[in-house]
Amino acid sequence: MTPVEETVIEAGRPGRRYLQDLWRYRELFLFLAWRDLLVRYKQTVVGVGWSVIRPCLTMVILTVVFGNLGSMPSGGVPYPLLVLCGLLPWQFFATALSDSGNSLVSNSGLISKVYFPRLIIPAGGVIIGLVDFLISLSLLVALMIWYHWVPPATIALAPLFVLLAMATSFGAGTWAAALTIKYRDFRVIIPFVVQFGLYISPVGFLSSIVPENYRLLYSLNPMVGVIDGFRWSILGGQHALSLQSLAFSFIGTLSLLITGMWYFRKAERTFADVI
Amino acid sequence: MVDTVINVEELGKQYFIDHQRAKGDDLRHAIQAALQAPFRRQQWRGVRKIKEEFWALRDVSFSINQGEAVGIVGRNGAGKSTLLKLLSRITEPTTGKIRYKGRVSSLLEVGTGFHPELTGRENIFLNAAILGMRRSDIARRFDEIVAFSEVEQFLDTPVKRYSSGMYVRLAFGVAAHLEPDILLVDEVLAVGDAAFQKKCLGKMGNVVQEGRTVLFVSHNMAAIASLCTRALLIEGGRLELSSSPQTVIEKYLSKSRANAGVSLLERKDRKGNGRLRFTGVSILNDRMESIETVTSGQNISIVLDYDIHDSNTLHNAVVQIKFSGILGQPLFACLSRSSLRESFTLSPGARLLCKIPRLPLVPGMYTYTLWCTIGGTLEDYVSEAGKVTVAEGDYFGTGNLPSRDVGDFLVEHTWSAR
Numbered sequence A: 001m002t003p004v005e006e007t008v009i010e011a012g013r014p015g016r017r018y019l020q021d022l023w024r025y026r027e028l029f030l031f032l033a034w035r036d037l038l039v040r041y042k043q044t045v046v047g048v049g050w051s052v053i054r055p056c057l058t059m060v061i062l063t064v065v066f067g068n069l070g071s072m073p074s075g076g077v078p079y080p081l082l083v084l085c086g087l088l089p090w091q092f093f094a095t096a097l098s099d100s101g102n103s104l105v106s107n108s109g110l111i112s113k114v115y116f117p118r119l120i121i122p123a124g125g126v127i128i129g130l131v132d133f134l135i136s137l138s139l140l141v142a143l144m145i146w147y148h149w150v151p152p153a154t155i156a157l158a159p160l161f162v163l164l165a166m167a168t169s170f171g172a173g174t175w176a177a178a179l180t181i182k183y184r185d186f187r188v189i190i191p192f193v194v195q196f197g198l199y200i201s202p203v204g205f206l207s208s209i210v211p212e213n214y215r216l217l218y219s220l221n222p223m224v225g226v227i228d229g230f231r232w233s234i235l236g237g238q239h240a241l242s243l244q245s246l247a248f249s250f251i252g253t254l255s256l257l258i259t260g261m262w263y264f265r266k267a268e269r270t271f272a273d274v275i
Numbered sequence B: 001m002v003d004t005v006i007n008v009e010e011l012g013k014q015y016f017i018d019h020q021r022a023k024g025d026d027l028r029h030a031i032q033a034a035l036q037a038p039f040r041r042q043q044w045r046g047v048r049k050i051k052e053e054f055w056a057l058r059d060v061s062f063s064i065n066q067g068e069a070v071g072i073v074g075r076n077g078a079g080k081s082t083l084l085k086l087l088s089r090i091t092e093p094t095t096g097k098i099r100y101k102g103r104v105s106s107l108l109e110v111g112t113g114f115h116p117e118l119t120g121r122e123n124i125f126l127n128a129a130i131l132g133m134r135r136s137d138i139a140r141r142f143d144e145i146v147a148f149s150e151v152e153q154f155l156d157t158p159v160k161r162y163s164s165g166m167y168v169r170l171a172f173g174v175a176a177h178l179e180p181d182i183l184l185v186d187e188v189l190a191v192g193d194a195a196f197q198k199k200c201l202g203k204m205g206n207v208v209q210e211g212r213t214v215l216f217v218s219h220n221m222a223a224i225a226s227l228c229t230r231a232l233l234i235e236g237g238r239l240e241l242s243s244s245p246q247t248v249i250e251k252y253l254s255k256s257r258a259n260a261g262v263s264l265l266e267r268k269d270r271k272g273n274g275r276l277r278f279t280g281v282s283i284l285n286d287r288m289e290s291i292e293t294v295t296s297g298q299n300i301s302i303v304l305d306y307d308i309h310d311s312n313t314l315h316n317a318v319v320q321i322k323f324s325g326i327l328g329q330p331l332f333a334c335l336s337r338s339s340l341r342e343s344f345t346l347s348p349g350a351r352l353l354c355k356i357p358r359l360p361l362v363p364g365m366y367t368y369t370l371w372c373t374i375g376g377t378l379e380d381y382v383s384e385a386g387k388v389t390v391a392e393g394d395y396f397g398t399g400n401l402p403s404r405d406v407g408d409f410l411v412e413h414t415w416s417a418r
Helices: A018-024 A026-040 A047-069 A079-106 A120-146 A153-182 A186-200 A212-219 A222-235 A243-268 B027-036 B041-048 B080-087 B120-130 B135-149 B164-176 B194-209 B221-227 B245-256
Strands: A006-010 B004-017 B052-065 B069-073 B095-101 B104-107 B182-186 B213-217 B230-235 B238-243 B276-284 B293-295 B300-308 B314-324 B330-335 B344-346 B351-356 B364-374 B377-391
Touching: A018 A026, A026 A120, A026 B120, A047 A079, A047 A120, A079 A120, A079 A153, A079 A186, A079 A222, A120 A153, A153 A186, A153 A222, A153 A243, A212 A222, A212 A243, A222 A243, B004 B080, B004 B213, B052 B080, B052 B095, B052 B213, B052 B230, B069 B080, B069 B221, B069 B245, B080 B095, B080 B104, B080 B182, B080 B213, B120 B135, B120 B164, B135 B164, B164 B194, B194 B213, B194 B221, B213 B221, B221 B245, B230 B245, B238 B245, B245 B364, B276 B364, B276 B377, B300 B314, B300 B364, B314 B351
Parallel strands: B052 B238, B069 B213, B069 B230, B104 B182, B182 B213, B293 B377
Antiparallel strands: A006 B095, B004 B052, B004 B095, B230 B238, B276 B300, B300 B351, B314 B330, B314 B344, B314 B364, B364 B377
């Protein structure tokens, strides 16, 4: 017989072995992410194609509005390409944030009936965003071929910015999830944040058009650094990466992550009771 | 060697009941409170005070040994489910400590995590993972699960198209093939048709026989009696009794059988036309004295008082007293039509008397149901109209009674060796 492990549950001393538990439940994490991906496009005609069509349409609209109507500077890059490089990380963040925000509430049946480290649920939301993102990268590749765009060597750094986007989404997602379960107001607030965020992040325009005296305020949005960085890695040097905004983004992400985890862990103890 | 696998010490779970939900937990009030008194924690506490404390479970201590099957009995809201939730770590205790050894699976509901859009096959994997099975174990037992749940044909159909029976069978099929060291089960056997329930009970029995430790919440006393080796009675959040299933069930039923305590006159759940209503029952001994407790082998008489609605004499009456065991299983009936050649004529103000010589019941608690028809139409029916406690008596004149688990009845007989 395998050695039996002893578990102790004590009032006021939750999860002394949380990390161990997270590791033990890694399979469940994958199963839940797999379920969400499977379910996502069940009973749809276009199916996974939506992951490409959605950014494609948004790209067209943003190009028309900012590029053609607004005549924003593009720094010598085809405007659609410029938009798409901002749109993909943004949509990753937006999908991950909305999905993780709702994830606990939509899994309330599970939470009130079985134990597992609750953190794997909002984490699943990030995975969905990531998979969507990876699929929609094909659109970017297609567009680069169309415009005969040869990416600079900095493209090797792109995965780093994707990681940063994951961390930002996860930090914001844990906050959103834990808050939504207690205050359902966030079911209204999050879609609004997502909608609003599209215009205060450099998705349809370049960060360089933001006036100098608003830069600091503007850079407080951690997605600014992520998007600027991702765009820089693919479109290259013309869009010089502002180290300041990158540093801001990094600090912002880190604090989102740390406080998100802290709040989540604190709130997690009563999830089953308040759900 | 006896090995303790679950040890619970002074376990308690407190909830706050919010009496004014509207003023409580929404975001506006959280912000408002924070703005009004950003630094004063006192204020926060003040806000909380309108909430009433409620202990769903309090000072519960017990321990369970390897291989025991323990039934948890109690009324709705007594704290049974809270106990299971604490044991399965779904929620945290407010006080106390739980220790257990080995892997725990909790089955608080059938089909937890089933997704309607996914196919049967996908749901088997998903549900099993949720209940704590490893992927390799699931793959190994997949065919068994499918065979048990009898849904081979529909494995690739989304479960939203399943009939509710198929759904439940599949869900239970997965649950039945878990292999935890400790299994926590909450009232999940009350699903499916009779045949499937029987199958589930059988499966539970196997789990117990395999030497796993099982904690089992149910209102099905027959299931508790047949599956469990011990039972816990929980009342008002406290552990009232931990003993053999028989003893616990009796205590529970004697307290909770709400109707048995209600006087016959106040019973509202009667059936029948009501031209005649039973109004009282008393049990008499040989000397025609009313008694509370009877003994095995005693001669008793049961007297029924009744009331006739329009005070006319009723002809063609048939009366029956049916005795049932504590689990509700019928034992025997005293039917006037079978012991009496002709039917009764009942006049207002009279009483009915039923004599039972040498009461052939083993000690225990029994209930009786009253029934009366006039000319073939049902006039009064009172289910579990009252209860009788039978104490040890010298039925055979030897001072010995057979053990009560071999049957409910005592039958006169002789033995001889030739």
